[in-house]
Amino acid sequence: MPSFDVVSELQTFEVKHAVQNAEKEIATRFDFKGSDIQIELNEKAKTITITTDNDLQADNVYAILEKQLIKRNVDLQSLDPQEKTQSGKHIKQLINLKDGLDADSAKKIAKALKESDLKVATSIQGDKVRVSDKKKDNLQLAMALLKQKQFGVPLQFNNFKD
Numbered sequence: 001m002p003s004f005d006v007v008s009e010l011q012t013f014e015v016k017h018a019v020q021n022a023e024k025e026i027a028t029r030f031d032f033k034g035s036d037i038q039i040e041l042n043e044k045a046k047t048i049t050i051t052t053d054n055d056l057q058a059d060n061v062y063a064i065l066e067k068q069l070i071k072r073n074v075d076l077q078s079l080d081p082q083e084k085t086q087s088g089k090h091i092k093q094l095i096n097l098k099d100g101l102d103a104d105s106a107k108k109i110a111k112a113l114k115e116s117d118l119k120v121a122t123s124i125q126g127d128k129v130r131v132s133d134k135k136k137d138n139l140q141l142a143m144a145l146l147k148q149k150q151f152g153v154p155l156q157f158n159n160f161k162d
Contacts, residue, residue: 002139003132005125005159006109006146010078010099012043018068019048025064036090037061046097051090058084058091065095075154098153100127105153112149118142136162 019041026032026039038051039061048065052058066076080096101109109129110122120133120142131142143157 001132001134002136003130003159003161004139004143004157006101006129006131007127007156007158008078008098008101008105008153009156010046010097010154011074012046012097012099014072014074015048015069015097016041016043018065018072018074021068021071022061022065025068026061031060032057039065046099048095048097050093050095051087053090055084055091058093062093062095077150077152077154101129101153102127105151108151109146109155112145112151113142116142116145118145 019039023039026037035053035057036051037053037057038049040049040051041047042049050058050061050065052061062081066079069076069079078098080098082094082096084091084093103124106124106127106129110124113120113122113131118133118138118141120131120138123130131139133139133142146155
């Protein structure tokens, strides 16, 4: 029976390259000259920390980071920015990176497919949702349906079996 998996995988090497490119751009920008600005990626904790001198710089650095992530084809839905905090004379902003489907997102995906007119079978298997049906056309319609909806996490489709 044909099937595919719906997953949400973050490509950490692309995020790492985007952070490095953002650091290079910040180092060359005139408006950041003489400022103490840092972007740190913690791959194990899946977080990015932006440290700047003021609130405006934090917003600008976040915009630069977003631009670099878009260039590297990283979906911005995988970013979960937290509130900025004052730490001495610095402003810190923590950005959590979403990797994998959590239980709520998996349930929303399965529910959206069940509520549609498609009669595909769904099963939640850890951090992925397996979708199966007798016809490949129905699976392609299911993919199109999921691409149209927003679930708060970037979706990829893999492990397509005939």
